[in-house]
Amino acid sequence: MARPDIPGRLAGEPDPHLYLSGVTVSFDGFRALNALSLIIEKGELRTIIGPNGAGKTTMMDVITGKTRPDEGEVFFAGEHDLTQLDEAGIANLGIGRKFQRPTVFENLTVYENLELAVKTARGTFATLKGRLTGEMRDTIERLFDTIGLAARRHEQAGALSHGQKQWLEIGMLLGQDAQLLLLDEPVAGMTDHETAATAELILRLAKERTLVVVEHDMEFVRSLGAKVTVLHEGSVLAEGNIDQVQANQRVVEVYLGR
Amino acid sequence: MRDHPTYPLLTPRGWLVFALVGLVLLAVPAANQWAATGSAAHLPDYLVPLIGKYCTYAMLALALDLIWGYAGILSLGHGAFFALGGYCMGMYMMRQIGTRGVYGNADLPDFMVFLNWKELPWYWQGFDMFWFAALMALVVPGILAFVVGWLTFRSRVTGVYLSIITQAMTFALLLAFFRNNMGFGGNNGLTDFKEILGFPIQAQTTRVGLYVASVIGLGLTFLICRAVVTSKLGRVCLALRDAESRVRFLGYSTTGAKLFVFTLSAVLAGLAGALYVPQVGIINPSEFSPANSIEIAIWVAVGGRGTLSGAVLGAFAVNWAKTWLTGAAPEVWLFFLGLLFVAVTLLFPKGVTGLVQQVRNRLATRAIPRQAEGD
Numbered sequence: 001m002a003r004p005d006i007p008g009r010l011a012g013e014p015d016p017h018l019y020l021s022g023v024t025v026s027f028d029g030f031r032a033l034n035a036l037s038l039i040i041e042k043g044e045l046r047t048i049i050g051p052n053g054a055g056k057t058t059m060m061d062v063i064t065g066k067t068r069p070d071e072g073e074v075f076f077a078g079e080h081d082l083t084q085l086d087e088a089g090i091a092n093l094g095i096g097r098k099f100q101r102p103t104v105f106e107n108l109t110v111y112e113n114l115e116l117a118v119k120t121a122r123g124t125f126a127t128l129k130g131r132l133t134g135e136m137r138d139t140i141e142r143l144f145d146t147i148g149l150a151a152r153r154h155e156q157a158g159a160l161s162h163g164q165k166q167w168l169e170i171g172m173l174l175g176q177d178a179q180l181l182l183l184d185e186p187v188a189g190m191t192d193h194e195t196a197a198t199a200e201l202i203l204r205l206a207k208e209r210t211l212v213v214v215e216h217d218m219e220f221v222r223s224l225g226a227k228v229t230v231l232h233e234g235s236v237l238a239e240g241n242i243d244q245v246q247a248n249q250r251v252v253e254v255y256l257g258r
Numbered sequence: 259m260r261d262h263p264t265y266p267l268l269t270p271r272g273w274l275v276f277a278l279v280g281l282v283l284l285a286v287p288a289a290n291q292w293a294a295t296g297s298a299a300h301l302p303d304y305l306v307p308l309i310g311k312y313c314t315y316a317m318l319a320l321a322l323d324l325i326w327g328y329a330g331i332l333s334l335g336h337g338a339f340f341a342l343g344g345y346c347m348g349m350y351m352m353r354q355i356g357t358r359g360v361y362g363n364a365d366l367p368d369f370m371v372f373l374n375w376k377e378l379p380w381y382w383q384g385f386d387m388f389w390f391a392a393l394m395a396l397v398v399p400g401i402l403a404f405v406v407g408w409l410t411f412r413s414r415v416t417g418v419y420l421s422i423i424t425q426a427m428t429f430a431l432l433l434a435f436f437r438n439n440m441g442f443g444g445n446n447g448l449t450d451f452k453e454i455l456g457f458p459i460q461a462q463t464t465r466v467g468l469y470v471a472s473v474i475g476l477g478l479t480f481l482i483c484r485a486v487v488t489s490k491l492g493r494v495c496l497a498l499r500d501a502e503s504r505v506r507f508l509g510y511s512t513t514g515a516k517l518f519v520f521t522l523s524a525v526l527a528g529l530a531g532a533l534y535v536p537q538v539g540i541i542n543p544s545e546f547s548p549a550n551s552i553e554i555a556i557w558v559a560v561g562g563r564g565t566l567s568g569a570v571l572g573a574f575a576v577n578w579a580k581t582w583l584t585g586a587a588p589e590v591w592l593f594f595l596g597l598l599f600v601a602v603t604l605l606f607p608k609g610v611t612g613l614v615q616q617v618r619n620r621l622a623t624r625a626i627p628r629q630a631e632g633d
Contacts, residue, residue, distance in 0.1 A: 115493070117508055122510050127494055
């Protein structure tokens with residue numbers, strides 16, 4: 001498998017956890033991503049902002065194998081060419097994705113949602129024979145410690161509030177032992193109290209995993225205090241800390257309209 | 259709180275119901291064979307193959323419920339898998355006729371002699387052996403389902419498109435089997451069977467034997483389906499019914515899960531068909547008619563899809579109504595079937611079992627004042 005040749009990176013330096021270079025995706029002539037390049041280091045927490053249609057969700061689709069790029073390279077941990085794998089294959093490499101709209105299995109219980117998420121052999125026959133082992137039960141209890149919801153374990157996930165579903169979904173990503181977490185608007189539809197709790201959760205997770213957070217809520221982005229990438233019309237418009245980005249004249253133009 | 263769910267094959271109460279239903283079904287031939295003719299306990303001869311036929315329909319309903327009720331894939335071609343299983347068994351029984359046919363040809367079935375065929379086509383080889391025919395009754399529907407499923411699921415064809423493709427599949431088979439030169443008896447199909455495994459097919463004791471085999475087949479099918487729906491794969495199926503992309507992003511192959519359940523379902527439908535044909539004594543292309551496959555979906559919907567007992571109940575109830583109505587007022591039957599489907603869809607979408615559950619819940623909430631919901 002060809003390793004990416006990353007300009008400006010010295011020999012011996014560790015590979016970036018996620019590497020996008022010149023990624024272009026067109027839908028019927030509309031360029032959703034336009035030669036997008038992005039480097040996320042291992043263990044980094046990165047927030048990505050941008051107006052509607054900037055290509056944030058398409059970028060997630062490309063990384064997780066839902067959309068194949070027309071052009072460009074996408075590498076995970078320097079060795080896995082993500083453009084050659086399907087969604088399940090990419091998920092099994094350790095890339096977890098939380099959708100914009102919380103997506104959990106509404107007709108299964110909270111516990112069962114986590115059971116399906118916990119990392120195990122994913123083959124069809126392995127799944128048919130799969131049993132809930134003691135080790136899995138311990139993992140699930142640890143997940144409950146992280147995301148709460150222990151008291152509602154036997155309720156159907158459809159009965160959870162919007163915010164609780166978001167947490168359950170994050171819990172599922174942790175259950176599959178994702179090393180790179182892509183969170184698409186994790187605090188959309190949350191109360192202020194829930195938003196604060198989620199920010200705290202994300203900062204805790206960022207200590208041992210790589211996180212990419214796409215968000216609209218500027219206060220929330222500020223509270224994470226991480227490096228910010230601004231997307232606009234399918235490519236990177238600006239990068240830096242939140243103050244630098246907010247002071248950037250082009251960013252202001254894009255956000256306030258021309 | 260450190261409790262976790264368990265998934266027994268059946269609860270103790272479930273086993274009790276399972277055993278009771280089995281006993282009641284097995285009491286039918288006992289009451290027919292051993293109760294004195296004229297006594298209240300005696301059941302007439304015709305009931306044995308009739309209820310035996312219902313048992314095979316119930317197996318077919320279970321097969322469809324597995325793929326529709328649990329994995330959310332509405333196959334409108336399950337009649338084809340049933341018919342293919344039936345044809346395999348019919349081919350075996352045709353070969354058993356031997357020289358007793360009208361033309362007395364030891365190798366060729368009558369319709370082939372009539373068509374001036376000189377030798378048995380290659381695909382009829384081996385069907386003189388029961389074990390081979392029985393195996394093919396499972397393998398042929400299984401392979402067809404695997405191929406159709408692989409082509410459609412891999413291309414992510416779902417929902418109504420998959421239903422249409424399966425309808426087209428059964429319709430194509432209907433047309434193919436109508437053709438005389440397919441070598442399956444054309445329009446007339448396969449019939450005039452003489453014996454199965456050496457037992458005369460018309461004898462009441464043989465019918466009782468076939469009936470018992472159908473009851474055992476139904477019990478086995480039920481347990482196999484239970485094993486699947488209580489497995490982790492069963493929960494993956496429910497999950498992909500709700501949010502397929504989430505299942506994929508968790509690293510499961512949804513194509514694999516669907517393909518497994520679809521193929522297993524077709525194999526079970528084939529088994530049902532193989533038990534059906536010796537009891538009704540004929541198999542012809544009309545079994546492939548698209549309306550037949552739609553009717554199976556109606557049985558499952560009436561009983562309550564997503565519950566295995568509902569599928570069995572629906573198959574028995576609708577077919578009992580069909581037997582009764584087509585006898586009492588044949589012109590009403592199709593209107594009744596249509597009305598039933600509309601009524602089920604609009605009024606009780608979870609079928610009879612859902613209705614029972616609803617009533618039970620209402621009684622329970624009336625008996626115990628609702629507990630205040632804590633946060």
